[in-house]
Amino acid sequence: MKKQKEFKTARVMVVCADGVATSTMVLVALRDAFEDAGISAEFVQGRVIDAPSMAKNGKFDFIISTAGTDLDLDTDIPVFSGVPILTGIGKEQMFEKIMELIG
Amino acid sequence: MKILDLVKKDLVVTKLEVESRGDLFKVLYEKLYSAGFVKESFLDGIENREAKFPTGLQLSKYGAAIPHTDPEHVIEPAVVVATLSQPVIFKSMENPTNDVKVNIVFMLAIKEPHMQLEMLKQMSRILQNDSLLEQMLQANEGDEIIEIIKTA
Numbered sequence: 001m002k003k004q005k006e007f008k009t010a011r012v013m014v015v016c017a018d019g020v021a022t023s024t025m026v027l028v029a030l031r032d033a034f035e036d037a038g039i040s041a042e043f044v045q046g047r048v049i050d051a052p053s054m055a056k057n058g059k060f061d062f063i064i065s066t067a068g069t070d071l072d073l074d075t076d077i078p079v080f081s082g083v084p085i086l087t088g089i090g091k092e093q094m095f096e097k098i099m100e101l102i103g
Numbered sequence: 104m105k106i107l108d109l110v111k112k113d114l115v116v117t118k119l120e121v122e123s124r125g126d127l128f129k130v131l132y133e134k135l136y137s138a139g140f141v142k143e144s145f146l147d148g149i150e151n152r153e154a155k156f157p158t159g160l161q162l163s164k165y166g167a168a169i170p171h172t173d174p175e176h177v178i179e180p181a182v183v184v185a186t187l188s189q190p191v192i193f194k195s196m197e198n199p200t201n202d203v204k205v206n207i208v209f210m211l212a213i214k215e216p217h218m219q220l221e222m223l224k225q226m227s228r229i230l231q232n233d234s235l236l237e238q239m240l241q242a243n244e245g246d247e248i249i250e251i252i253k254t255a
Contacts, residue, residue, distance in 0.1 A: 088231035
């Protein structure tokens with residue numbers, strides 16, 4: 001019998017320059033993709049300048065940014081560019097990487 | 104709120120001819136400002152934000168840009184759609200050292216993103232659909248653009 005996979009909720013930080021527009025587009029797309037894959041996830045949305053302090057205070061599995069991926073973090077949380085989610089180019093590969101990461 | 108609640112016919116510009124990104128921003132800002140959607144500070148907000156965090160997106164066939172800025176410069180949400188007769192160079196959101204030749208622009212005046220969720224989703228669908236983009240780029244009138252957006 002297969003061992004039941006441990007239930008886990010992914011914690012995701014989504015940031016953009018202003019914490020409003022593109023981070024919302026990314027968040028919505030990712031939330032839909034996670035729902036389809038049956039993955040439960042918690043999202044925190046914010047501004048890219050707040051990413052380092054947010055990363056310190058929350059336990060995130062990964063960060064997605066549409067305002068550059070060099071976020072000056074003190075931690076080694078993986079950071080993905082959110083642009084593939086906006087353009088559709090490289091989106092599947094990115095989802096695969098994310099699924100590997102949290103799987 | 105859907106994209107067509109925010110894109111009004113007089114907020115669509117087809118085959119716009121501009122020399123530079125700065126001129127493009129002025130023309131599109133003027134549309135929003137004269138219709139009362141944004142404050143005077145919106146234009147500077149757009150310029151500053153674009154310089155720090157560019158919004159050019161290289162799509163598979165075309166280039167798009169989605170200039171926008173802080174909600175504090177916005178009075179009422181709206182979206183301006185512009186197709187350009189000649190591409191204008193933007194920096195890439197993905198990698199700001201790269202240029203993107205932009206053919207289509209969505210200038211977003213966003214206030215409360217969760218109210219504009221459906222609009223943002225529809226815009227993603229448009230950006231990821233080459234044939235819709237192609238139809239939009241060929242359109243001569245704002246009405247045609249609106250009809251194309253309806254199918255997204």
